[in-house]
Structures are given as C-alpha cells and as structure tokens.
Amino acid sequence: MSAATGHHFARPGNRFWPVLHLSGFTPRQLAPSEQEELLSYGLGITNVVARATARADELSDEEFREGGRLLTAKVERLRPRRLAVVGVTAYRVAFGDRKAVIGPQERTIGDTRVWVLPNPSGLNAHWTLRTMAEEYARLRAAATEDPSP
Structure with a gap:
C-alpha cells in the first residue's frame, strides 16, 4: 500500500499514525497522505x-545493513537532534547491535541521539495501541526535557 500511494505506513491497519497522535507528537491524527505536515512539527x-514490502522479514540482512549505512550518512549530513528507528529487529540488523532493546540507545550518530520504537505493524500484536503510544511518548518527553543536540 505504501509503494502504491507513495506514503509511509499507508496500510489501513497500520497503527503508526494513531500512535503518533496518541503519544502527543501531533495535535490530531494525520492521514498517510498528510505526511508532509510532520515537518511543521519538527519531525521527519x-x-x-x-x-x-508487506513484511519486514522479506528484506535481507544486507539490505538492512546497507540501509543503516545510508541512514547514518543522512543523519551525519542533516544532523537531527534525535533519530527514532521503528522496529527493534530492523535496528539490530541495520546498525549491528544485536542486544538493542526498545528505548534510548547508547549509540549516537555524531550529536544525534538514537531511540528504538516498537514497529506499529499489526503483525507486532504484543504491543497494543496504548503501550506503543506510551513508548513513543517517552521519546517525546525525553526530547522535550532535553532539547539540546
């Protein structure tokens, strides 16, 4: 669905947009077609x-590792204050950190602090809408409390 529409998390059952709103990142629930509005909230x-892909397990480890290298280069160039990676398995492979858990990471990319969030896919059923929103809100609170790079 995302490939067909050109919008992130476009599948109707995906919980990303509701979780982003419930966690306080956006004042209302955005539709995938409104993803450009994230910039007005300081988000990318x-x-x-x-x-x-329909499922993350359709991607190879090498694709994740190359993606991690490309994302690192993008972060080094753009220098955001925070990088949130959605999906602990994707993060572990992309950044070579097999022991990573959900939450803040010790790793930084330059001055950019890294946080891993739960994947909002419906396939990640052990995370509820509420518990995901709580975890995303932890990142929002941390960014608000410490706005330094």
Whole structure:
C-alpha cells in the first residue's frame, strides 16, 4: 500500500499514525497522505530500506545493513537532534547491535541521539495501541526535557 500511494505506513491497519497522535507528537491524527505536515512539527520520516514490502522479514540482512549505512550518512549530513528507528529487529540488523532493546540507545550518530520504537505493524500484536503510544511518548518527553543536540 505504501509503494502504491507513495506514503509511509499507508496500510489501513497500520497503527503508526494513531500512535503518533496518541503519544502527543501531533495535535490530531494525520492521514498517510498528510505526511508532509510532520515537518511543521519538527519531525521527519524516512526508511531504513527504501524497498517496500508487506513484511519486514522479506528484506535481507544486507539490505538492512546497507540501509543503516545510508541512514547514518543522512543523519551525519542533516544532523537531527534525535533519530527514532521503528522496529527493534530492523535496528539490530541495520546498525549491528544485536542486544538493542526498545528505548534510548547508547549509540549516537555524531550529536544525534538514537531511540528504538516498537514497529506499529499489526503483525507486532504484543504491543497494543496504548503501550506503543506510551513508548513513543517517552521519546517525546525525553526530547522535550532535553532539547539540546
């Protein structure tokens, strides 16, 4: 669906947009077609791997590793204060950190602090809408409390 529409998290059952709103990142729930509005909230969105798939397990480890290298270069160039990676498995492979868990990471990219968030896919059923929103809100609170790079 994302490949067909050109919008991130476009599948109707994906919980990304509701979670982003419930966690306080956006004042209302945005539709995937409104993803450009994220910039007005100081947020950006990109992919670790640019190839669209129905499931993350359709991507190879090498695709994730190359995506991690490309994302690192993008972060070094743009220097955001925070990088949030959605999906702990994707993060572990892309950044070579097999022991990473959800939450803030020790790793930084330059001055950019890194945080791993749960994947909002419906396939990640052990995370509820509420528990995901709580985790995303932890990142929002951390960014608000410490706005330095």
